[in-house]
Amino acid sequence: MSGGLFDRWRTAPTAVAEPQAPAAVGLQLWLDDQARVLRLAGPLRTLLALPGQPGAQVHDYLLRHSWLVLEGEPADWQGQPLDLDFHTVMGHALHTRGWLLRQAQGWLLQLFDIGDLLREQRWDRQRPLLGEIGHALRECGVSRLAQTTQEQLQVLADHWQARSLRLMLREAEGWRHYVSSEGAWPWPAEQVLQARLQALSAQGLVEANDDQELLALCGGISLFMVPCRLGQDAEAWLLCAGAPQAPPADMALALARTLIEPLLVRHRRQQLHEQAGHLDDLQQQLGAGWWQWPAQGDLQLDPALARTLALPSRISEPQWLAHLHPADREPAQLALAQAREGQVLGLNLRLLTGDSQQAPRWLHWAGHGRGGQVRGFLLDISALKAQEQQAGAARARLENLIASSPAVIYVQHYAEGALHSTFFSASLAPLLGWAADSEQARQPGLAVHPDDRALWLQRTRDLLREGQVRCRYRLRDQLGGYHWMLDEARLLRDDLGQPVEVVGLWLDVSEATEAAERMRQSEERYRVLVEDSPAMICRYRPDLTVLFGNRPLADYLGCTPAQLEGADLGQWLSAGQREAFVSRLRTLTPEQPLSSAEICLQLPGREHAWWVWAERGLFDDAGRLLEVQAVGRDNTEVRRSQQQLLQGAKMATLGELATGLVHEINQPLNVMRMAVANTLKRLENGVADPAYLEDKLRRIEAQVERAARLVEHMRVYGRRSALEHVPFRAWAAVEGARALLEEGLRGKGVALRLECPGEQPQVLGHQDQLEQVLINLLVNARDALLEQGRAQPWIRVRQLLDRQCVRLLVDDNAGGIDPLLHERIFEPFFTTKPAGVGTGLGLSVSHGIVAHMGGSLTVANAGEGACFCIELPLHITS
Numbered sequence: 047m048s049g050g051l052f053d054r055w056r057t058a059p060t061a062v063a064e065p066q067a068p069a070a071v072g073l074q075l076w077l078d079d080q081a082r083v084l085r086l087a088g089p090l091r092t093l094l095a096l097p098g099q100p101g102a103q104v105h106d107y108l109l110r111h112s113w114l115v116l117e118g119e120p121a122d123w124q125g126q127p128l129d130l131d132f133h134t135v136m137g138h139a140l141h142t143r144g145w146l147l148r149q150a151q152g153w154l155l156q157l158f159d160i161g162d163l164l165r166e167q168r169w170d171r172q173r174p175l176l177g178e179i180g181h182a183l184r185e186c187g188v189s190r191l192a193q194t195t196q197e198q199l200q201v202l203a204d205h206w207q208a209r210s211l212r213l214m215l216r217e218a219e220g221w222r223h224y225v226s227s228e229g230a231w232p233w234p235a236e237q238v239l240q241a242r243l244q245a246l247s248a249q250g251l252v253e254a255n256d257d258q259e260l261l262a263l264c265g266g267i268s269l270f271m272v273p274c275r276l277g278q279d280a281e282a283w284l285l286c287a288g289a290p291q292a293p294p295a296d297m298a299l300a301l302a303r304t305l306i307e308p309l310l311v312r313h314r315r316q317q318l319h320e321q322a323g324h325l326d327d328l329q330q331q332l333g334a335g336w337w338q339w340p341a342q343g344d345l346q347l348d349p350a351l352a353r354t355l356a357l358p359s360r361i362s363e364p365q366w367l368a369h370l371h372p373a374d375r376e377p378a379q380l381a382l383a384q385a386r387e388g389q390v391l392g393l394n395l396r397l398l399t400g401d402s403q404q405a406p407r408w409l410h411w412a413g414h415g416r417g418g419q420v421r422g423f424l425l426d427i428s429a430l431k432a433q434e435q436q437a438g439a440a441r442a443r444l445e446n447l448i449a450s451s452p453a454v455i456y457v458q459h460y461a462e463g464a465l466h467s468t469f470f471s472a473s474l475a476p477l478l479g480w481a482a483d484s485e486q487a488r489q490p491g492l493a494v495h496p497d498d499r500a501l502w503l504q505r506t507r508d509l510l511r512e513g514q515v516r517c518r519y520r521l522r523d524q525l526g527g528y529h530w531m532l533d534e535a536r537l538l539r540d541d542l543g544q545p546v547e548v549v550g551l552w553l554d555v556s557e558a559t560e561a562a563e564r565m566r567q568s569e570e571r572y573r574v575l576v577e578d579s580p581a582m583i584c585r586y587r588p589d590l591t592v593l594f595g596n597r598p599l600a601d602y603l604g605c606t607p608a609q610l611e612g613a614d615l616g617q618w619l620s621a622g623q624r625e626a627f628v629s630r631l632r633t634l635t636p637e638q639p640l641s642s643a644e645i646c647l648q649l650p651g652r653e654h655a656w657w658v659w660a661e662r663g664l665f666d667d668a669g670r671l672l673e674v675q676a677v678g679r680d681n682t683e684v685r686r687s688q689q690q691l692l693q694g695a696k697m698a699t700l701g702e703l704a705t706g707l708v709h710e711i712n713q714p715l716n717v718m719r720m721a722v723a724n725t726l727k728r729l730e731n732g733v734a735d736p737a738y739l740e741d742k743l744r745r746i747e748a749q750v751e752r753a754a755r756l757v758e759h760m761r762v763y764g765r766r767s768a769l770e771h772v773p774f775r776a777w778a779a780v781e782g783a784r785a786l787l788e789e790g791l792r793g794k795g796v797a798l799r800l801e802c803p804g805e806q807p808q809v810l811g812h813q814d815q816l817e818q819v820l821i822n823l824l825v826n827a828r829d830a831l832l833e834q835g836r837a838q839p840w841i842r843v844r845q846l847l848d849r850q851c852v853r854l855l856v857d858d859n860a861g862g863i864d865p866l867l868h869e870r871i872f873e874p875f876f877t878t879k880p881a882g883v884g885t886g887l888g889l890s891v892s893h894g895i896v897a898h899m900g901g902s903l904t905v906a907n908a909g910e911g912a913c914f915c916i917e918l919p920l921h922i923t924s
């Protein structure tokens with residue numbers, strides 16, 4: 047299109063004059079009277095979306111809004127300028143302006159392209175807006191940047207008649223909603239929008255109409271999005287919602303760019319500023335900073351760093367070296383020279399502090415040179431160095447500890463299913479005498495005791511399968527001796543679970559293992575001892591449940607040792623014995639854990655057995671009795687002989703009493719004889735009246751009774767005592783003894799004084815035995831009295847009572863016993879009586895009887911003679 051021709055159309059359409067002839071430029075359409083297109087011509091023809099088609103209407107070539115221009119028939123359109131927009135093959139509209147000319151046949155529509163003209167007009171309208179927006183954003187303060195952006199968005203929203211504009215910025219973590227214009231709009235959720243933007247970032251202006259997903263997101267409402275790129279990718283998107291139509295892409299892009307570019311630039315600058323601030327902070331905290339050394343001149347230091355190091359920020363080479371530790375000066379000088387030649391500089395240096403007391407500061411000096419100039423950074427690594435030193439010291443201590451411990455720490459590397467030793471702690475040599483690189487160290491399996499090889503192989507298998515193992519085996523040392531090793535090892539795996547290496551520990555447990563073996567052997571010996579002991583050995587709980595019993599015990603009880611376990615020991619005891627047994631256990635305490643007693647058992651197939659039973663209680667920390675260990679010895683035989691002895695002594699006493707007894711029985715016989723003789727005499731004389739007869743007969747009956755009682759008593763006394771203790775009145779024994787002795791004593795002129803007590807408590811034992819004791823004491827007193835030939839001899843028996851015991855005191859006026867003999871008179875066979883008279887057994891047997899009843903028999907001299915005291919525990923029935 048030529049400039050002159052175009053100029054004509056710049057004026058208002060009304061001012062256009064009708065041309066003389068059609069020009070061979072632009073577009074020509076020949077139409078018939080019904081506006082059907084007959085022919086097309088002109089260069090623009092090729093742009094049309096619809097090529098010449100028979101019967102097509104001119105309207106078919108036009109965008110819909112241009113139809114209004116061509117209302118009615120061609121004849122109506124004459125004489126006025128026509129602005130028509132055509133569909134093109136490129137998709138955008140072809141803007142034309144022209145007129146209609148009458149032809150000989152039909153009409154000629156002559157048109158020219160006015161696209162450029164329209165664009166320019168639009169731009170002319172935009173320009174002030176662009177300037178305004180750009181200016182506002184460039185000039186506002188940083189603090190008002192967001193606020194200003196929002197205001198400018200509002201301006202743009204008004205311009206596009208949009209409901210809401212939203213600005214999204216790309217940041218490191220994704221798209222961020224920066225600001226929106228004021229208008230309300232149901233924007234899709236932020237995350238959904240972000241994802242969409244990410245996907246669309248490579249595109250230009252996007253209209254919701256062009257993008258199905260976006261359309262779905264906005265529920266079909268108008269939305270278009272304008273990207274702003276600074277490089278390849280979109281850095282920001284301007285989202286415009288609710289505008290009646292999308293502006294042309296070039297304009298929208300320009301507007302978005304005007305708005306966003308200054309914003310991004312300022313935004314970036316702000317970010318850089320903040321980052322620089324952070325970096326400064328960080329450098330300050332790290333004690334790091336830059337330095338540079340030009341080819342000629344002094345070292346220049348980061349001023350902040352120079353301050354923290356207390357150095358000037360410019361410093362000459364000799365000064366710099368003077369500040370370094372003497373040992374570091376030469377390396378520093380050499381490293382700098384090399385760096386100037388282009389090598390990389392990396393050196394740790396000590397910087398002297400002004401204070402000689404203070405440790406030097408460690409610096410890492412790094413840099414590289416270019417063209418004789420060197421630059422780099424300095425980093426304060428004092429803290430690191432201090433930690434390194436501490437770690438080094440700790441490591442040294444640990445190594446020392448490991449080296450001096452009786453354990454060997456080892457590492458085995460895993461390769462192709464096998465383990466290869468790679469490390470041993472220094473304790474290996476002192477322990478096994480192996481060098482770390484010796485054959486055994488590399489393959490410890492070779493040094494395993496032949497009997498333990500299976501264990502060793504199992505250990506490796508378990509280790510690889512389970513990840514850890516703990517076992518013992520013997521290893522041969524350098525001298526050929528074997529050590530029991532406790533091996534505890536753990537398998538380390540990599541991230542994929544593949545075995546990497548084994549870390550383990552060998553502990554020499556030879557001593558412990560041997561001690562355990564010795565212990566086992568000694569336990570075995572004790573077990574044999576217990577098993578084979580002739581004594582009965584037994585362990586039981588306080589409730590008498592048997593935990594263990596050896597064979598002798600089992601044999602006595604008529605079962606096997608296995609049957610004893612769990613059995614009730616009480617089943618072989620009478621109720622009384624059991625009660626006594628349990629109450630004896632109750633007296634055991636951690637301080638007094640021992641007790642012994644003679645127990646009486648009812649054994650299968652035997653009448654009774656007497657065992658001497660020694661017990662020891664085992665207690666827990668709280669002092670509770672857990673179990674009892676007991677050793678027993680069968681005492682039945684001894685017991686039987688004792689009883690025989692007792693019986694013998696008893697019979698001897700009876701023998702002694704014989705004279706008195708004869709007199710005792712004679713007495714009633716004499717009385718009866720007299721009564722019978724007198725009665726017979728009366729009967730012969732015929733003067734026996736019934737009253738007389740009855741009186742005599744009653745007297746005889748009383749005497750028979752008396753004799754019978756005496757005989758019965760002797761019979762009972764002479765009988766063997768019952769086996770078990772029974773309760774009886776202590777005083778009853780005194781009366782029993784009197785019955786047998788009183789008459790005899792009277793015959794010898796000895797007075798027997800019984801001081802009858804008010805209360806007569808019970809004791810446990812056998813009455814006949816206590817009677818025997820009393821008879822012994824009375825007979826001894828009588829003998830002493832007769833021997834001394836006292837004027838008025840007497841024997842006295844008294845009872846004293848207190849809360850726990852009863853005492854029977856027997857004293858006389860025979861002058862007492864030599865105190866030197868007080869102990870000896872209780873010895874068996876001790877007597878002062880002439881041979882054949884005394885047996886020396888009386889007191890000894892009596893002592894035994896009283897002791898067996900749980901009491902005591904003692905002697906003292908009191909008043910005019912000896913005083914024997916029988917003390918017996920009371921039998922208290924609850």
Ligand code: ADP
Pocket residue numbers: 822826827830858860862863871872876877878879883884885886887888889890912
């Ligand atoms: P025996 O009577 O056979 O001698 P005992 O054991 O009964 O044996 O007595 C031992 C001794 O104790 C007597 O021989 C006597 O010397 C002394 N004895 C016992 N009772 C008395 C007493 N009441 N007064 C003095 N001596 C006594």
